[in-house]
Each structure stands twice: as C-alpha cells, then as structure tokens.
Amino acid sequence: MSRATASPNQDRAPEVATERNDGAADTPTGGAAGSAPAAQGRGRYQLMVLAAVCCLALGGVFVRVSEVGPVASGAYRSLFAAPMLLGLSLAAxxxxxxxxxxxxxxxxxxxxxxxxxxxxxxxxxxxxxxxxPARISTRDKWIIALGGLFLAGDLCLWNISFLYTSLAEANLLANLVPFIIAPLCFFLFGDRVTGKLVFPALLALGGLYVLVILGTGLDADHLRGDILALVTAVFYALFLVVAKGLRERHEATRIMASLSLVCALVCFAVAAVMGEKIWPTTLRGWLLLIGLAVTSQVLGQTLMAHAVKFLPLQLAALFVLLQPVAAAVYGFVLFDQHLSLVQMAGIAILLVSIFWAKNLLEGRK
Structure with missing residues (x-):
C-alpha cells in the first residue's frame, strides 16, 4: 500500500533542536546560532516528507502504464521490495x-x-x-500470513480501482483508514473510542456523498472504482492492526519483508485466477515494475518513516494529506484526468474530516 505505516514521534523534533543547541548557552548569541541549524534541519525533513509523498502517489501512475495487469503489478511491487527491505533490516x-x-x-x-x-x-x-534478531515463532508466522493476505487484498483492490476512477479519488478514499481503525480497535482490543469522532465521521460521510454520488453522477465504472478504493481502506486497516502486533515483537523492515513476500505470492495467485498478463515482454515493462517497487514500496516508505520522527506530528499528518493532491497532479498531467468543482469540494471536505479524525485519535483537541 502507498500509505506510510510508521508511527511519527512528535517528541523527537525538540530533541534534535536541544542537541544542536548544546554548548551555545554560554554565549550571548548562542540561542540564535543554535536555532538556525535546527530550523535548517526541520526544513530538510519537511522536504524529505514531501518527496516521500510524491513517491507514494506514483503507485497509480506505474499501475496504469504497466505491461502486466494491475494485480500482477502489485505482486511484482511486493516481490521486488522484499529483498530491498531485508537488506535494510540486515544493515540496521x-x-x-x-x-x-x-x-x-x-x-x-x-x-x-x-x-x-x-x-x-x-x-x-x-x-x-x-x-x-528475535526468532519468529510459529504463531507469528501464521500472523504474518494473515497480514500478508490483508496487504494483498489492499493492493489488489487498490490497483484495480486505478482503472476505473481518478488517481486522486483512489488515493483519497483508500486513506479513510482512521474511521475504520477506531471501531476495529474497539471490537478487537476494547480500546476506548472518543465520542467526538462522530463529528468528523459525519463530515466524512458528507464528503463521500459529494464526491462519490454527486461528483460521479452515478457513472457505473467510476462508482465501481470508488467502491473498490473504499474497500481497500478496510483491508489496509486490518493490515495495520496485524502489523502493529508484530512490530511490538520484531524489527519493522524485517516484518515488512516477510509480509511483502506473502503478499506477492497471494497477488500472483489472484492475477493468475483473473487471467491477467503476468510476464512483462519488454525491458521497459521490467523497468516500470522495478520503478514501482523502488518509488512506492521502498523509497517513499523509507523517507517517510525516517523524516516523520523529527517533525511535529500535526505537521507530518498535514504532509501525508498531500498525497491525493500529488496524485491529482499526476492524473491531470499524464492522463488528462480533470476534476469537477463538485469533486474538488468533496475531496476538500474529506481531507478536513481525515485531519480532524487524526487529531482526535492522536489525543489533540
């Protein structure tokens, strides 16, 4: 999936600033001298997050121009990413x-x-x-298999949705995860759900009505793509629940490498059942699949996971919401995908509701 799964750490940004100001307090100008490098550091991490968002939004572009089917493209994305992630794990x-x-x-x-x-x-x-590294138990191997199934369902449906709806809508609807994670954690783990979440949820329903019903005019194909992207959010939420439990016991890139391998096998099986073209026939086809894995699965995720540790959580969340905007730009420039004023209004409402819900779930008012 193209969404970042790392947990941002809001406290790290002050730590960086403190470390760079050490030893400067003894001089009258020490504070000013120390704040400049800290600001430059934050600016660097902001650019890193922006680059990550642009990489993550490229997933739909590669799927649309790939020589193989959308599900097969997802399979290669996970397959090629697995050894890269494993290499990062060994290096760490x-x-x-x-x-x-x-x-x-x-x-x-x-x-x-x-x-x-x-x-x-x-x-x-x-x-x-x-x-x-801790040895993966038999129980965790079954959990990895389950997580790989959820990730495969996410990739399969999301990649197919690109063929029916716009890149912007597919990216936005698949990111409605906060509204699914909260009830999931309530039913599975008994986590308390704040009643204030009802208000952004109602706003999100209004945005969905404007975007999907009014914006598409109930066009059958377009509506199909939007529904697939919405179901994608459900699978991704289930995947995050599984990945969170595994992450508490094992290193992140090692777990993601294992999950990616399972996901690839499932996607290849689904692609074969659907009768998709699986084997690229030209060098360009192989390069497109490698580009998909490097940009969306490795580079985008790695940049995001590293940069958000040094930025305030609220700022990182705002940058993540730029992914549908980047996808809209790609769709307009590369595929002449135009958004009507009604669709843009629906997207704006959904962006506000998602950001509102993220603030509530992260403990801010």
Missing part, C-alpha cells in the same frame, strides 16, 4: 550491533581506568553477547 542490525559494541568497549575502558587509579584489581573481561 549490523549498525546497532557495532554501536553497542563500541559503547560497551568505551564503558569498560573507563571503568578499568577508574578502578586502576583506585588501586583495585582489573575488571574481569566479559565476552560480548551476541544481539541477534
């Missing part, structure tokens, strides 16, 4: 192990020096412990 594990080893050696040297200065015996040497 090596960096973490190296950092812990360096910290341990430094701490041991300081302790030894202090004890020697005090005339005590040298500390005994300890063999560094190996920090290996």
């Amino acid at each position: 594990t090596r960096r973490s192990t190296t950092r812990r080893s360096t910290t341990r050696r430094s701490t041991t040297r300081r302790s030894t020096t202090r004890r020697s200065a005090a005339g005590k015996d040298k500390l005994p040497e300890h063999k560094p412990s190996e920090h290996k």
Whole structure:
C-alpha cells in the first residue's frame, strides 16, 4: 500500500533542536546560532516528507502504464521490495550491533581506568553477547500470513480501482483508514473510542456523498472504482492492526519483508485466477515494475518513516494529506484526468474530516 505505516514521534523534533543547541548557552548569541541549524534541519525533513509523498502517489501512475495487469503489478511491487527491505533490516542490525559494541568497549575502558587509579584489581573481561534478531515463532508466522493476505487484498483492490476512477479519488478514499481503525480497535482490543469522532465521521460521510454520488453522477465504472478504493481502506486497516502486533515483537523492515513476500505470492495467485498478463515482454515493462517497487514500496516508505520522527506530528499528518493532491497532479498531467468543482469540494471536505479524525485519535483537541 502507498500509505506510510510508521508511527511519527512528535517528541523527537525538540530533541534534535536541544542537541544542536548544546554548548551555545554560554554565549550571548548562542540561542540564535543554535536555532538556525535546527530550523535548517526541520526544513530538510519537511522536504524529505514531501518527496516521500510524491513517491507514494506514483503507485497509480506505474499501475496504469504497466505491461502486466494491475494485480500482477502489485505482486511484482511486493516481490521486488522484499529483498530491498531485508537488506535494510540486515544493515540496521549490523549498525546497532557495532554501536553497542563500541559503547560497551568505551564503558569498560573507563571503568578499568577508574578502578586502576583506585588501586583495585582489573575488571574481569566479559565476552560480548551476541544481539541477534528475535526468532519468529510459529504463531507469528501464521500472523504474518494473515497480514500478508490483508496487504494483498489492499493492493489488489487498490490497483484495480486505478482503472476505473481518478488517481486522486483512489488515493483519497483508500486513506479513510482512521474511521475504520477506531471501531476495529474497539471490537478487537476494547480500546476506548472518543465520542467526538462522530463529528468528523459525519463530515466524512458528507464528503463521500459529494464526491462519490454527486461528483460521479452515478457513472457505473467510476462508482465501481470508488467502491473498490473504499474497500481497500478496510483491508489496509486490518493490515495495520496485524502489523502493529508484530512490530511490538520484531524489527519493522524485517516484518515488512516477510509480509511483502506473502503478499506477492497471494497477488500472483489472484492475477493468475483473473487471467491477467503476468510476464512483462519488454525491458521497459521490467523497468516500470522495478520503478514501482523502488518509488512506492521502498523509497517513499523509507523517507517517510525516517523524516516523520523529527517533525511535529500535526505537521507530518498535514504532509501525508498531500498525497491525493500529488496524485491529482499526476492524473491531470499524464492522463488528462480533470476534476469537477463538485469533486474538488468533496475531496476538500474529506481531507478536513481525515485531519480532524487524526487529531482526535492522536489525543489533540
């Protein structure tokens, strides 16, 4: 799916600013000198999020021009992304192990020096412990299979929706996840749902009516695409629930690599049953599929997951809402997809309702 799944951390932005201001308080101009680099850092992360949004919105473009069917395109997107994600996971594990080893050696040297200065015996040497990723249990393997099924359902329906509705509508409707996550967590985990969520939900229903009913004029094909994009949001919400549980026990990129492999297998099976063209016949066809995996599944997700850790949560959420806007630009420039004033009004209402709901679910008024 093209939506970012990482959890932004609002507290990290102040941390960055604090670290860059260390040592500047002793001079009269230290605060001003420290704030400039911090502002430049935030600007860099904002540009990173914007680039991520543009990459994520490219998914529909690649699906429309792909030589293979929409479901098969989703299969290759997940298949090609899996080894890339696994490589990122292995690299992160090596960096973490190296950092812990360096910290341990430094701490041991300081302790030894202090004890020697005090005339005590040298500390005994300890063999560094190996920090290996936690082994995936049989239960978690079944959960990964379930999550891969949900992710495959998400990709299959979403990619097919691009053939019937506009890129902007498909991206927007598939992002109505906040209104599905809340009741899901209530029924599955007993999480409390704020009553204030009713108001943005009613606003979202109004936006859906304006966009889907009034905006499409009940055109059968267009309506079919909008419905597929809406059902996509349900599958993606289910996937997020599964991924959240797995993420609490395992490293993110490792889990995403496993989920991507399961998703690819399911999508290939569905594409075969639907009789889609599965095998690209030209170099251009292969390059398009690689581009889909790199931009939407790896580059967009990675940039987003990294950048939102250093930005205020509200600002990151606003940037994420630009994805349907970027998709609308792609659709207009590349496929001559025009949006009527009624459709644009419906999109605006839905964007407001989604942002309102995200604020409530994240604990802000």
